[in-house]
Amino acid sequence: MKKLIYLLLIFVFSVQAQDMNIETAKEKNSRMRWWREARLGMFIHWGLYSIPAGEWKGSKGHAEWIRETAKIPLEEYDSLAGRFNPVKFNAEDWVRMAKNAGMKYIVITSKHHDGFCMFDTKETSFNITSTPFKRDVLKELASACRKLGMKLCFYYSIMDWHSPDYLPRRAWEVGRTASGADMNRYIQHMKNQIKELISNYGDIGVLWFDGEWEETWTKQLGDEIYKYIRSLDKNIIINNRVSKARSASEGISGNTACAGDFGTPEQSIPATGLPGVDWESCITMNNNWGYNKDDYNFKSVKEILHMISDISSKGGNLLLNIGPTSEGLFPEKSIDRLAELGKWMKKNGEAIYKTNASPFDSLPWGRCTQKKIKNTTRLYLHVFDWPKDGHLFIPGLENQPQSIYLLADKGKKLFAQKKEDGVIVTLPSKAPDDNLSIVVMDVKGKPKIISAPVINNEFGVFVDKYKVIINSKDTSGCQIRFTLDGSVPTSSSPIYKKPFEINNTTYVSARIFKNDLPFSPVSKTEIKKIDPQPSVEVQTPQPGLRYKYYEGDWTKLPDFNALKAIDEGVTPDFSLLPAKKSEKYGLVFEGYINILNDGIFSFSLESDDGSKMYLGNNLLIDNDYCHGMKEMKTVVALQAGLHPIRVVYFNATGASGLKISYQNSGRAKESIPGSAIFH
Ligand code: FHN
Numbered sequence: 001m002k003k004l005i006y007l008l009l010i011f012v013f014s015v016q017a018q019d020m021n022i023e024t025a026k027e028k029n030s031r032m033r034w035w036r037e038a039r040l041g042m043f044i045h046w047g048l049y050s051i052p053a054g055e056w057k058g059s060k061g062h063a064e065w066i067r068e069t070a071k072i073p074l075e076e077y078d079s080l081a082g083r084f085n086p087v088k089f090n091a092e093d094w095v096r097m098a099k100n101a102g103m104k105y106i107v108i109t110s111k112h113h114d115g116f117c118m119f120d121t122k123e124t125s126f127n128i129t130s131t132p133f134k135r136d137v138l139k140e141l142a143s144a145c146r147k148l149g150m151k152l153c154f155y156y157s158i159m160d161w162h163s164p165d166y167l168p169r170r171a172w173e174v175g176r177t178a179s180g181a182d183m184n185r186y187i188q189h190m191k192n193q194i195k196e197l198i199s200n201y202g203d204i205g206v207l208w209f210d211g212e213w214e215e216t217w218t219k220q221l222g223d224e225i226y227k228y229i230r231s232l233d234k235n236i237i238i239n240n241r242v243s244k245a246r247s248a249s250e251g252i253s254g255n256t257a258c259a260g261d262f263g264t265p266e267q268s269i270p271a272t273g274l275p276g277v278d279w280e281s282c283i284t285m286n287n288n289w290g291y292n293k294d295d296y297n298f299k300s301v302k303e304i305l306h307m308i309s310d311i312s313s314k315g316g317n318l319l320l321n322i323g324p325t326s327e328g329l330f331p332e333k334s335i336d337r338l339a340e341l342g343k344w345m346k347k348n349g350e351a352i353y354k355t356n357a358s359p360f361d362s363l364p365w366g367r368c369t370q371k372k373i374k375n376t377t378r379l380y381l382h383v384f385d386w387p388k389d390g391h392l393f394i395p396g397l398e399n400q401p402q403s404i405y406l407l408a409d410k411g412k413k414l415f416a417q418k419k420e421d422g423v424i425v426t427l428p429s430k431a432p433d434d435n436l437s438i439v440v441m442d443v444k445g446k447p448k449i450i451s452a453p454v455i456n457n458e459f460g461v462f463v464d465k466y467k468v469i470i471n472s473k474d475t476s477g478c479q480i481r482f483t484l485d486g487s488v489p490t491s492s493s494p495i496y497k498k499p500f501e502i503n504n505t506t507y508v509s510a511r512i513f514k515n516d517l518p519f520s521p522v523s524k525t526e527i528k529k530i531d532p533q534p535s536v537e538v539q540t541p542q543p544g545l546r547y548k549y550y551e552g553d554w555t556k557l558p559d560f561n562a563l564k565a566i567d568e569g570v571t572p573d574f575s576l577l578p579a580k581k582s583e584k585y586g587l588v589f590e591g592y593i594n595i596l597n598d599g600i601f602s603f604s605l606e607s608d609d610g611s612k613m614y615l616g617n618n619l620l621i622d623n624d625y626c627h628g629m630k631e632m633k634t635v636v637a638l639q640a641g642l643h644p645i646r647v648v649y650f651n652a653t654g655a656s657g658l659k660i661s662y663q664n665s666g667r668a669k670e671s672i673p674g675s676a677i678f679h
Helices: 002-020 025-038 074-083 091-100 137-148 183-199 219-232 301-313 332-351
Strands: 040-044 105-111 151-157 204-210 280-284 317-322 366-373 376-383 391-395 401-406 409-413 415-419 422-426 437-444 466-468 478-483 500-502 506-514 523-529 545-551 567-571 585-595 599-608 611-615 618-623 630-638 641-651 657-664
Touching: 025 204, 025 317, 040 151, 091 105, 091 137, 091 332, 105 137, 105 183, 105 204, 137 151, 151 183, 183 204, 183 219, 204 219, 280 301, 301 317, 301 332, 301 366, 332 376, 332 437, 376 391, 401 415, 401 422, 422 437, 466 523, 599 611, 599 618, 599 641, 618 630, 641 657
Parallel strands: 040 105, 040 317, 105 151, 151 204, 280 317
Antiparallel strands: 366 376, 376 437, 391 422, 401 409, 401 437, 415 422, 466 500, 478 506, 506 523, 545 567, 545 585, 585 641, 599 630, 599 657, 611 618, 611 641
């Protein structure tokens, strides 16, 4: 009887799991396995925008957003479909270039924000079969991927500038009515297209959503679509942009309660790995996602290899972008970079594929990935800077290496010496690869690493006196010894017992000792004393900031002094004014910020779109140009009192936002309160 109940419970749970998309950790790990092991994929942004290739009626600097950034009326943009004829497109060539570059999956735009569908969809005639080319490129890519053993994945934009049902319209599309638009009908349209993409092209690895930031798309809708997709295909992987999990910059933090299987930092790499979090950095090879014929600013092979190394050492994937031409060709420089990448991956891919994040907090000369092989750990030491003296010091490694060799020359055994605070490997004078060389080291069991002590030096500078705090991970039975002149601590150096103050620029070094012998690497940091920026005298400061409100059409901050303000007045803080009437507007805030104590302040300026912050006569933060909510920070030393502050801001289209905060050394980050603002 018990067995029957047990079986019944398993059945109920599995049905419920299926319906609710609740899967066990084991099932999720199985579903994510190929993606986690892949580490490297190709992103392809291809569509009608490749025809203008970044230029429209003499205006340059555009790409896949050209319909928006060049404000092309719907009918005029749609007419590009009549010119789309990529006669040189060859799906197998593309897939072979991705494969030879060491990429394990391809994510291609099935539909970008412009709404043009690169596949044969029954949902709209605004698709590739209505072009002179007629052929369904996703179908051809699907068969090429099957033939050559590549995972095919589709990018799909939630935001759709073409669909009559999608809202909001673009702000400048004043002549295009929104009446009759029906977002519910649009969502059904989306579901129908998603079903086409999942059903008609064979095994699809990932549905890669984008364009989720507008207010008409909600967490609830995102979660609903996620469940819908998983009900169609229980193995497919879905990124976090299906819902509202993506915060501005990292693409990972934000609302983790939202649906989505992995985080999506864009054009950035998180500062550290995020244990237990799946994430993929999507990054362009040059400056644009879609093809721009004038964009020759391609990253070097070295930069690309170091990105792959940095990302995989933090447990993430790299999705590297190509923007093909309107003829259906990869740009020459993209082809070159792929070929160089492939040569390196052919010899060194073992250090990237199927690896896990580094066991080290950081390494002065590069990165590390690791693999468990039975009861051994294989460490892949990614050496960016080949040591001139031929000695590679691995700080804090306690394990006695079992074998060491160059991945590019496995026959050449290397020798290591266990030191009290780590391992020194003797390397050949010349690195096997000028861009990035891998040293392989096997250690028994798990790597045991003694981390160097941590000296608190949040901002690196102080104005009056500074409390030095030195911490170390649990190393019971040890002492921390330190020096204040930059010399390496010895067994006769003072023992750190509690925080102490310094009054001048000091080089603090610290090291862990056990039984009076060095036991960890050395930490060293300069803590610099600087003069604070002087405050200013203001006769009768009044609460609040002066503001001036402008309207206009900018892709970067204009010289507002040369423009006529539409509105001006005094506002209690930096919040965006309710008075704004247009989506495309600018603001200038001017006044004084009252600093209560001499100190070091970290200012943060986060905005969508561009902004700049001035303090006194200095440009403190430049966060200009069109972008989503993006934060930039800087540190400044200020004297107590009033300091002139000026913030300029513009919003181009879509979402808008401006957040200004500061953090005094040792205190939490906070928005600048109205009580600190005067004019
Ligand atoms: O607006 C898009 C952009 O065109 C591009 O597709 C990138 C790629 O991740 N995603 C959006 C910006 O976050």
